[in-house]
Amino acid sequence: MKKSISLFMALLFTMAAFAHKQDTRYYEMRIYYCEAGKLPDLLTRFRNHTTKLFEKHGMTNVGYWVPISNEQNALYYVLSYPSKEARDASWKAFGADPEWKTVREKSEENGKIVAKVESIFMNLTDFSPAVKAQKKNPERVFELRIYTPGPDKLNDLLARFRNHTVKLFKKHGMDNIAYWTTIEKDGAQPKLVYFLGHKSEEAGKASFEAFRKDPTWVKAREESERNGKLAEKVESIYMTPTDFSTIK
Incomplete structure (x- = not known):
């Protein structure tokens, strides 16, 4: 009986993961x-x-x-x-x-x-949280970050986020909101676009400072960049949600 329940729970987990990856909006x-x-x-x-x-x-x-x-x-x-x-x-x-x-x-x-x-x-990445309405904290601020990968480095950048970065952001108190890749014209390499949630702008900057010093992150970055930097440019914009935003 216990084995059947375990198999059933594993199947539900697999179905849920598959359904999430199929966000083709x-x-x-x-x-x-x-x-x-x-x-x-x-x-x-x-x-x-x-x-x-x-x-x-x-x-x-x-x-x-x-x-x-x-x-x-x-x-x-x-x-x-x-x-x-x-x-x-x-x-x-x-x-x-x-x-x-x-x-x-x-x-x-x-x-x-x-x-x-x-x-x-x-397009939503396969490692992004589900995109849905959120009203966690009326004082929460958001950070829009846009990464321009180096030539042919997008897949390596996405792998690093999938395997390391997203988990480390959470470890250091940042809310992972959503991750997308851009749809570019003429076959140009897509960019990575994502939103993080912070308790405040100051808290966000403190979290990133701790993240950058984390030995796990330092190791992941060094191993992923043996053949060159993955991102040529990183843009960051701190923002507040409007009163009518579905994500706050």
């Missing part, structure tokens, strides 16, 4: 750079209208963040879709929605709100 991180003084207007429009219209047209709101140091008046957010085709159809329907047109026109009576929009398309 098409993700998009969008960055809106606002005209001077217009970020509050953009946030109001998202809070009262845009997020609901996204859901109406089959888009899933993953999370919304504003950089702590925000000289560019930017809003970062992530959406998910069943597929690229579904994404394109949803945005076409959203753009043609009379309700959206009315909202946009009314919100821009005193001037244009958004100066520029950037889109980054992404």
Whole structure:
């Protein structure tokens, strides 16, 4: 009987792991750079209208963040879709929605709100936690990190994260939120994009300092970089979630 229960539990674990790895949703991180003084207007429009219209047209709101140091008046957010085709159809329907047109026109009576929009398309990695709503701590801050791998180093970088880095982040008090690789045009090598959660910006920096000194990390880094550095460039942006973000 005990053996049967053990086999059953192992099967459930395997099925759960398989189901997680099969997250084939098409993700998009969008960055809106606002005209001077217009970020509050953009946030109001998202809070009262845009997020609901996204859901109406089959888009899933993953999370919304504003950089702590925000000289560019930017809003970062992530959406998910069943597929690229579904994404394109949803945005076409959203753009043609009379309700959206009315909202946009009314919100821009005193001037244009958004100066520029950037889109980054992404796939979830096999080692990422499941992407879902989180409301752990109203004071929690988030860190967006973007790694540009060296030539032909992406797989090595992902292996290091899969086998070592993610576990060590958790050990040092960082919350692993989600990990993606970008979908690049013309066959260019993808980047690694991920979010971490911290109790505060100061706590995040202290955690990274402890992480970098960890002997396990030092060994993993040295062994993985015998043939050269894995990341040519690392970008880090500390952010706070908006009040309407599904991840806080």
